[in-house]
């Protein structure tokens with residue numbers, strides 16, 4: 215059975231998230247946090263690695279599905295020969311421990327529904343002991359325990375290390391299942407009322423969505439993207455994960471499989487910019503506080519990513535018992551990129567803090583002190599080669615995008631000090647740094663013969679990250695070198711009308727075997743650049759195409775293969791949804807001129 219990435223929808227409780235397929239199967243869920251071990255890992259293996267199927271008996275994919283408007287509550291419906299039935303999936307905001315609520319409702323006729331639950335703790339490897347207690351089914355193994363109950367109680371039985379239930383529903387009848395996780399050494403948590411939880415979830419999401427400040431076309435898709443970004447935010451700390459999954463491949467059958475369940479400074483700051491643009495200040499404040507805690511200490515020890523609570527150690531290792539999505543092995547947890555030097559993050563952090571202050575968050579003395587410390591570190595580091603924003607695993611290089619983002623760091627500090635001399639500090643020092651970076655990039659990162667900036671100093675390769683130049687303010691969008699770069703990137707990186715990050719033959723740059731597909735956010739960057747250059751219709755046409763890549767419930771993975779028309783890479787990915795929101799604001803928003811620059 216093929217599990218297509220675009221067949222999944224996300225539900226979540228702001229601490230973790232589950233992926234639900236069109237068959238009605240939850241095939242991915244990590245408990246209790248995004249970065250915990252998965253108890254349903256069928257997505258990266260088989261049903262035996264854990265899943266929970268709830269659907270009409272013998273049914274295949276649903277007839278239709280969709281989120282309740284302005285919520286992350288998912289309705290999946292089947293029309294069968296015996297009638298129609300709906301399963302409503304949600305993860306209510308938790309008090310202490312996480313719950314998955316699945317409510318079956320008869321819509322017409324009388325339909326037999328079956329639940330097949332295979333809990334497999336520790337990424338699909340541990341089969342728990344199951345027993346009955348107080349009318350519940352209880353799974354227990356090592357540190358994990360999960361309780362399954364239904365309301366009203368329905369007939370259930372255990373077989374072949376699975377838990378089954380079967381019942382019929384007629385029109386208007388409802389049966390709710392609640393799966394609750396808790397540490398196995400603790401007593402069973404308080405029971406929640408699943409029907410009340412449904413009402414509360416709907417109210418909570420709608421209240422949040424009502425603050426969305428975007429008023430342009432594609433409102434529904436923009437709002438859905440913002441909700442995905444909100445769902446990827448870990449509420450207890452304010453940290454934001456890059457995606458809900460690990461190891462969904464960038465190339466089917468390949469090794470480019472990474473764990474995205476951590477907080478990248480780059481991805482988080484861009485998420486924040488998107489949320490800020492739409493008026494969500496609360497998340498911005500929570501993230502700024504998270505950042506100040508996470509990076510506290512010596513600026514030389516700044517990491518490019520952290521765990522959800524600011525943890526610094528995220529060791530990368532493989533899970534050999536999981537065959538991987540469509541045999542794309544290895545499956546990895548942790549991420550070795552945590553050890554890399556990536557100079558762009560300084561610019562992204564400082565830019566984002568500047569935007570947050572401007573958006574009304576108010577300045578925070580600690581934040582300004584931290585920015586100065588970061589700049590001091592960058593002053594002595596910007597001339598070094600680094601791994602770049604693509605986190606290449608080949609040798610370090612002088613990536614042009616990294617240098618430009620170093621320029622952004624100095625530029626935003628200069629501008630903040632010019633606007634508010636009371637901030638304190640040596641503005642001339644950062645002016646000198648800013649000018650030195652610009653001089654060097656224009657000399658060493660630009661190829662006058664081809665009229666394009668290049669991926670790294672002296673290289674012939676191009677890089678889609680160069681499309682960000684106009685939005686940073688490094689050069690105006692109409693500068694002939696910028697126009698030349700945009701044209702060259704379009705020519706050389708185009709793949710089925712979308713863009714790759716860099717030339718696929720550049721595996722000596724990224725140090726990895728194989729190749730990859732179109733990297734979705736890069737095409738949004740192209741739309742932004744085209745718009746800023748005045749090619750507005752071309753930008754709008756591209757945006758239309760990109761919005762059309764979303765799956766039926768508005769979700770995007772990291773990459774897209776235009777040949778097979780399949781989504782690839784981790785899912786749903788913040789980067790891609792950030793791109794959608796940002797470009798909508800650039801093309802149609804009231805701010806009109808972009809979020810991250812002039």
Ligand SMILES: OC[C@H]1O[C@H](O[C@H]2O[C@H](CO)[C@@H](O)[C@H](O)[C@H]2O)[C@H](O)[C@@H](O)[C@@H]1O
Nearest residue numbers: 456472478480481549551603604605606
């Ligand atoms: O391409 C190799 C690298 O791929 C991953 O990095 C990508 O995802 C990050 C999270 O969204 C993003 O910040 C980065 O720009 C992307 O290149 C992976 O995390 C790396 O370990 C890997 O080297």
